[in-house]
Amino acid sequence: MTGRYKAPRGTQDILPEDQPHWDFVREVAARISKAFGYEAIKTPVFEEASLFTRGVGEVTDIVQKEMYIFNDRSGLDLALRPEGTAPVCRAYLEHGMHNLPQPVRLWYWTPIFRYDRPQAGRYRQHHQFGAEAIGDSSAAVDVEVIELLWRLYEELGLTNLTLQLNSIGDGKCRPHYLEVLRDYYRDKLDRVCDDDRVRFEQNPLRLLDCKQERCQPIIAGAPPITDYLCDDCTAHFTELTALLEAADIPFTVNPRLVRGLDYYTRTVFEVIPPEEGAQSTIGGGGRYDGLIELLGGRPTPGVGFATGIERTILNLQRQGIAVPQRDRPRIYVAIQTPAARVPAFRLASDIRRAGISAVVSTGDRSLKAQMRHADALGATYVAILGENELAAKSATLRQLADGAQETVPLIDVASRVGRANAR
RNA sequence: GUGGGCGUAGCGUAGCGGUUAACGCGCCAGGUUGUGGCCCUGGAGAUCACGGGUUCAAAUCCCGUCGUCCACCCCA
Incomplete structure (x- = not known):
């Protein structure tokens, strides 16, 4: 008997038969977090909307078209959490965690809400496992969170994943690079797509991220940001890659890797599975040294990642990885x-x-x-x-x-x- | 937000203008005297996604809505 109601668009029921996969990922995530000295944190499902508009960035897609925003009965502007990092940073500030030994190492497992057009592996409510290390700017911490993420996939049994890595500079060197990039694009605007003309004005870094066929040759000829990093950023990146090599984590430097959230500085990374497809990325993250200050705190560095549970499970299934069976009555x-x-x-x-x-x-x-x-x-x-x-x-x-x-x-x-x- | 494919019982499908919409799996019950898995029989379960239109007649044709999938966009 089919009832009148269906789960809202882009949402899904996670049924008993699905639980073994969820339990498996959850168990491994919790165990590895613990092994790396990370402690769990849970933040509210909704926050003041401005935490995200300010933290994630006004011109990001998440803020401009994907947030679930509503007013509560007092008229307060609230938003269902569209990403995990800003709330954790808010909690860090609110609870004076700068008084704890630094960095503060936290992990979370939480639903995420984005008003997107649904597709396989893309939902309006999905779940992310993430970790954040707040209060330490050294490259060793970047490597730590990347290693934690990498170990998760390893323990889950996923193979053939690719780690892409880049540095997008900081407040000192990025503005200069953006000018270089603009100069390069200025006389080519008649040859790029419409979106790129908007990006040129609003968010030039994202020009490098364009997937349009016609824009590819132009991207290929663009000056790589890694050539324009300041000394500090270069040193950070150099140490990062050296440590990754020492940790035996294979990576590819992709000077055109750019992430969709504004708060990133220096290190950014993404993990991509072998299968083709639009929703390929299963995990990603980076450093966000300006975020805490932006939220009203003292300048405090941070770095972290998030990985999509649904996409991770999708890849477990695609790769035919067996998970512990569901419980039966004895x-x-x-x-x-x-x-x-x-x-x-x-x-x-x-x-x-x-x-x-x-x-x-x-x-x-x-x-x-x-x-x-x-x-x-x-x-x-x-x-x-x-x-x-x-x-x-x-x-x-x-x-x-x-x-x-x-x-x-x-x-x-x-x-x-x-x-x-x-x- | 844009373009395209699809939408029949819980699931997978058939039917594609004409009487009570079919099959497989699953579910429930029986196959004599207290017992599962195989087999056999029976049963329940479908406003054929929803709304409108064309037609003597629509699950079947047309339009819209919703959902889903794919691509774009974006991301996890």
């Missing part, structure tokens, strides 16, 4: 006579108290139907309580895999079922 308690109902409930209750999962028959199916049911649920054992068993205070314990059957005193069922090939 035992199903079936009754042959209504008189067994109460003892059956007691038995199931005792088994659960012993930490073993048990499903007890409900309703009044025939024993045959209960057996079928137990099999469909994937139970390992069935305990049958009939008149004979009640009289003997025991249960007939059947192992579904091979049909082996024995009579076991009720008080021994839990321990009998809990031993031997417990999952």
Whole structure:
């Protein structure tokens, strides 16, 4: 029976059958974060809208056309979180985390909302796992977060991923580069796409990111930003690449890699899977040394990444990676006579108290139907309580895999079922 | 936001102008006397995405809306 309602456009239900993949990624993410000394943080699903318009940047796509904005009953301008970094930085400031040992290492797992046109691997509500290291400007921290991300994919079993890396300079050298870039483009504007003419005015760095066929030759001839970095940025980038090599993390320097959020400085990176497709990027991040100050704090450096859970799972499936199976009840308690109902409930209750999962028959199916049911649920054992068993205070314990059957005193069922090939 | 493909039971599909919309999987129940998986039988389950139009007649043709997929855009 199909109901009237459907999940809103671009959203989806994550069903029991999907959980094994989610549990797997979540478990690995939490474990690796912990291994790197990162601690979990949860921030509200909504924030003051200006946190994002200011933090992420007025001219970014996220702010200009993708935010879910609403007024609450007091008229406050709020936005559903469109990205994870700004809220974490807000929390860092709000809770005086500069008084903690620096850098503060945090990770999060959270829904993200963007009013985008949905596609496979692109949703209006999706989830991101991310990590941020705030309060340390050294390249070693950049490498740390990249290594954390890389290790995640490694432990998940994903292969053939590519790490792309670039430095987009800082407040000292980038303005100069942008002028160089503008000078280069100025006499070519008649040959580029319409979007690029807007980018030329508003966000010239993004010119390098254009995917239009006709713009490619022009991009190819553009001066690479890496040639225009100041000494500090160059030193940072040089150390970064040296450390990545030392950590055995393969990377490709892509001088045209630009990210869609304004707060990035120096290091930016993206991880791309082997399959073609528009929504290819599964993870990315970078350094954001100006963000905290922009949000009203003392100048504080930071670096982090985020990876999309849905896209990560999509790639797990594409690569045929097996994940731990979903849980099945250890035992199903079936009754042959209504008189067994109460003892059956007691038995199931005792088994659960012993930490073993048990499903007890409900309703009044025939024993045959209960057996079928137990099999469909994937139970390992069935305990049958009939008149004979009640009289003997025991249960007939059947192992579904091979049909082996024995009579076991009720008080021994839990321990009998809990031993031997417990999952 | 732009362009294109698709939209039939929970899932996968058939039907593509003409009487009660079909099949597979799944679900429920039975196949005699207390027992699953295979097999057999039966049952439930579909306003044929929604709304309008054309026609004597529409799941089938046309338009719109919504959803989904693909590309663009953007990103995770």
